[in-house]
Amino acid sequence: MTASPSPTTIDSILDVTADERAERLTSAGSAWAQRIDTDVSAAQLTYRVRGAGEGAVATAVRAGAHAFIVDEPAALAGDDAGPSPVEYALGALISCQVVVYRLYAHALGIGVDDIRVDAEGDLDARRLFGIDESVRPGFTAVRLTVSLEGPEPEERYEELRRVVDEHCPVFDLFANPTPIDVTVRKV
DSSP, rough: OOOOOOHHHHHHHHOOOOOHHHHHHHHHHHHHHHHHHOOOGGOOOOOOOOOEEETTTTTEEEETTTHHHOOOOOGGTTOOOSSSHHHHHHHEEEEEHHHHHHHHHHHHOOOOOOEEEEEEEHHHHTTTSSTTTTOSSSEEEEEEEEEEESSSOOHHHHHHHHHHHHHHHHHHHHHHHOOOOOOOOOO
């Protein structure tokens, strides 16, 4: 269940100019500020994503109008039809960082011509396979390298990093425990 990317969507995101990006950030920021000023409950968002098991251990995921496959490599019983869940988690962190860097660079008047983010996560598979229940099943460490290109001195980019770390939703998911309520039902 994979959706073919729309050429116009891909073309449109690749062709966004710095001026267009600035206008979109300003417009979105203003619209959200006005919406929240009018009704603070408008700030409360709920995201819904669905997934269904496919193949050996793959998952077909639908998020709004988007569909993608999450799988594992053969060494973890998968068919390698897509990135693994932990790779998607790192991808979510990277993409959220890019969004929030762009948002706050614009808001703070910090020039950023280009941004690239690399992520590495360390995971001990012993818990996954039930070999050692004393180790954590998730990442034991995550390292981000944010490469910013632009006209600002290093101190301004460090200021931007601090602000982004304080405001990035997916960074927060990695840095802090989040309550999870699980319901299992037979259908």
